[in-house]
Amino acid sequence: MKIVIDAFGGDYSPSEIVKGAVTAVNLIDEVEIILTGDKEKIENELKEIGYTGTKIEIVHAPDVISCDDSPTMAIRRKSESSLVKALSILKEQDDVVGMVSAGSTGAVLAGGLFIVGRMEGVKRPALAPFLPTLFEDKKTLLIDCGANVDSKPEYLLQFAIMGSIYVKAMRGVENPKVVLLSNGVEESKGNDLVHKAHELLKNCPEINFCGNIEGRDLLSGEFDVIVTDGFAGNVAMKSAESTINTFTAVLKQEIKSGGLGSKIGGLLLKNTFKKLKHRINYTEVGGSPFLGLEKILIKSHGSSKAKTIYTCVLQIMEIHKSNYIQNMREGIAKSNVIEGESDK
Amino acid sequence: MKIVIDAFGGDYSPSEIVKGAVTAVNLIDEVEIILTGDKEKIENELKEIGYTGTKIEIVHAPDVISCDDSPTMAIRRKSESSLVKALSILKEQDDVVGMVSAGSTGAVLAGGLFIVGRMEGVKRPALAPFLPTLFEDKKTLLIDCGANVDSKPEYLLQFAIMGSIYVKAMRGVENPKVVLLSNGVEESKGNDLVHKAHELLKNCPEINFCGNIEGRDLLSGEFDVIVTDGFAGNVAMKSAESTINTFTAVLKQEIKSGGLGSKIGGLLLKNTFKKLKHRINYTEVGGSPFLGLEKILIKSHGSSKAKTIYTCVLQIMEIHKSNYIQNMREGIAKSNVIEGESDK
Structure with a gap:
């Protein structure tokens, strides 16, 4: 199961993000991870951790989107950023089932909408975390x-x-x-x-x-x-x-x-x-999935450390195995038939 | 210093409200309290506590406004309710400096607006509690x-x-x-x-x-x-x-x-x-004052017990002594001069 992770999003990137990815591939047999971001820096992090396996692929993306960037502009213009690269991989590669980013919420949401795209019939995708009780x-x-x-x-x-x-x-x-x-x-x-x-x-x-x-x-x-x-x-x-x-x-x-x-x-x-x-x-508890997109996208807390990234990977696996995408497609299609054209 | 308290507002009324009032007059020399509500029931509560002093006055009000009542309707129609009586006393008696009610928030707010009235220049009074930090x-x-x-x-x-x-x-x-x-x-x-x-x-x-x-x-x-x-x-x-x-x-x-x-x-x-x-x-911390009214009105938590009511009395004293009403009048007048007619 392939998952793509934006290695340059969040307060503790890339170090904690890379650590989280390594934890995930080490602990979960079936998981392979693609990390997007500055290749040399990611390689250095991997070297430091001592990871020599083959379950992590790096896709070079020299640019970074920060919280100061205007989300929509950044998504449009920073095509070489770790976030846009990750989103494009999620969109284009059929075998990639989900993505995690701890980067700017605005940019992740804008990218989810413009690059990954909404499920047919969905008016507005929404962030939906589980709260502890x-x-x-x-x-x-x-x-x-x-x-x-x-x-x-x-x-x-x-x-x-x-x-x-x-x-x-x-x-x-x-x-x-x-x-x-x-x-x-x-x-x-x-x-x-x-x-x-x-x-x-x-x-x-x-x-x-x-x-x-x-x-x-x-x-x-x-x-x-x-x-x-x-x-x-x-x-x-x-x-x-x-x-x-x-x-x-x-x-x-x-x-x-x-x-x-x-x-x-x-x-x-x-x-x-x-x-x-x-x-x-x-x-x-993990991150917040952005529900209503064509694929599974998790926005992880800006202050995510390795453990959170690992939890998000587990979360993607769980969502994927729940057959949520298929259920959501059918559910939305059915609800739009019932609702009729009220939103037009 | 006279304060009026709605004895029939809140989950633990009248018993805890009356207890709170007794605590206040016992502990604070300068405070006198008017309780509004069913006279017999309040007298029974006072008897049970053993209060025989002269610092508590009861104003009979047989009716009660509940959370199920429509706030505006209730304020208009239930003129014999403990809340409306208390608000009228606050409005009419110059020596009454403030009021507490633990009753329906909607009704307290509606009553504050319609009976007590806004300070000149105030567009919308607002509930403003202090939060612990x-x-x-x-x-x-x-x-x-x-x-x-x-x-x-x-x-x-x-x-x-x-x-x-x-x-x-x-x-x-x-x-x-x-x-x-x-x-x-x-x-x-x-x-x-x-x-x-x-x-x-x-x-x-x-x-x-x-x-x-x-x-x-x-x-x-x-x-x-x-x-x-x-x-x-x-x-x-x-x-x-x-x-x-x-x-x-x-x-x-x-x-x-x-x-x-x-x-x-x-x-x-x-x-x-x-x-x-x-x-x-x-x-x-006490209750939430309803800022922007002509007089001091405190909305106390629906689950207020005696201690909260006592704290609200202290809070009214503190607000009264801070000369807030005068300061607010001057401040609002000044701000309306500066703001001009932007709201019209």
């Missing part, structure tokens, strides 16, 4: 978390449909519970977009719509798919992330300043804290 | 967190101005750092509303605008005022709340299931956890 074995899909900051009600309806198909394929959930993120659970709450989307979701026979939720329910684990526009979804996810970081930091401060008993307590709980971090750590 | 002595104002779910760019500009005046009055911060909540720090990021608001904020000489932030920076404590529309603000605040609850619950699960060492560690850290909870607990 109160329950160890339950993750909730948040769709969209940043691709469509100005959304229309009918986009949200399609996010609900795509999210349901994806969760069904990935988790085997038969009738995924779909909810709409609002500022209160009551139907009367919500902004104009939420009111209109609520009507569409309520009347859509293809999904199991369970009403509105508020931010307070984000990680409750009681639902399978949380639908929202890309702006609010991004704010929700990152606010949760901010809170985890702050909570952890404040806990450390308090343990440090709390006297001997507190320090011993901290030591005794070291493994518990590690497990806790593992359970609620976003980076261990 | 990484630093013990630093809180950040989030404005708006739910009053205006469909906002215009010029509302956000005024939120920035009101937030700055409030933080200056309350915290003595000379040149409050104002930021705009977006889905990324880059100026190119954001939805249409953020782009337009960014332009207005950037060009406003009355505020110290420091650019965009993302949800990840919500609790960093590096800024004084975070400006956003009521929908995104509500999602951000409640997502943070959800994360704290989940984090705490998962931590408890892990300590419980982690063997003897982990349990002892948990016991040793009991005080630390308590302090941590105190530091990041939203309910201890």
Whole structure:
């Protein structure tokens, strides 16, 4: 199974990205990886790690797209960048099943749209990460978390449909519970977009719509798919992330300043804290797939280290094996027949 | 100093609300409280607590507005409700400086607008709670967190101005750092509303605008005022709340299931956890003032217990003593002169 990775995206590139790729090919028999980026630099990284195998191919791309570049312009003009090269390989090579990039979100999304292309019938692809929840074995899909900051009600309806198909394929959930993120659970709450989307979701026979939720329910684990526009979804996810970081930091401060008993307590709980971090750590959940494209594209966190890249490779394998692309194509085709021409 | 409290708002009313009022008059010499609601029930609560003092007055209001009521309709029609009575007392009695309600947010906001009334020049009053941050002595104002779910760019500009005046009055911060909540720090990021608001904020000489932030920076404590529309603000605040609850619950699960060492560690850290909870607990920060009204109105959390109500009374005293109403009137008048007629 071939996967292409943009080796020059993210805060710790190329070193951590290359390490992640090496971990993946070493630990997963069936995986082969194509790394795009400055060939010499990647070779040096591989040498440093001591990788001498044949499961990593390098495709030279001397240029890099940074977060300061205008996404659309960069995708159009920087054809020799590691990101554009990787996207083109994903698009053109049939045996490449998926791609990971930890680079500029805007550029990855723009490239996904312009180079890889949308699935037929998809209005707007959406970023859809799984969030950790109160329950160890339950993750909730948040769709969209940043691709469509100005959304229309009918986009949200399609996010609900795509999210349901994806969760069904990935988790085997038969009738995924779909909810709409609002500022209160009551139907009367919500902004104009939420009111209109609520009507569409309520009347859509293809999904199991369970009403509105508020931010307070984000990680409750009681639902399978949380639908929202890309702006609010991004704010929700990152606010949760901010809170985890702050909570952890404040806990450390308090343990440090709390006297001997507190320090011993901290030591005794070291493994518990590690497990806790593992359970609620976003980076261990993997990246955000960009649902609705012709192929599997994962946007990994900008601060991704080797472990996250490895997790993203596992995620691509899981998505690929779930037969999601085929399911999504059929599901979207069916939903467009039912929906009719309402969006035209 | 007289404060009116809606005794029949919130999940734990009237019992916890009455307890909070008794705590306040017992602990704060200068405070007198008017409780609105079913007189007999309130008297029974007072009897149960054993309060026989003269600093609590009851104004009978047999009716209650619930979260199921349509806010605007309820405010218009339920004139005998505890909430409407309290709002009318706040509006009419000059010696009543502020009010607390833990009731339906929608109804409190509608009542604030229709009964108490906006300050001259204020386009849209906004809910503005202080959020806990990484630093013990630093809180950040989030404005708006739910009053205006469909906002215009010029509302956000005024939120920035009101937030700055409030933080200056309350915290003595000379040149409050104002930021705009977006889905990324880059100026190119954001939805249409953020782009337009960014332009207005950037060009406003009355505020110290420091650019965009993302949800990840919500609790960093590096800024004084975070400006956003009521929908995104509500999602951000409640997502943070959800994360704290989940984090705490998962931590408890892990300590419980982690063997003897982990349990002892948990016991040793009991005080630390308590302090941590105190530091990041939203309910201890008080309620959300509804900024831009003619008088001080605090919306307290629906799940407020006695301690929160007491904290809200302290908060009203602090706001009153900061001379915020006068400062806000002058600040808004000045800003409207500068802004000119742009909103008409």
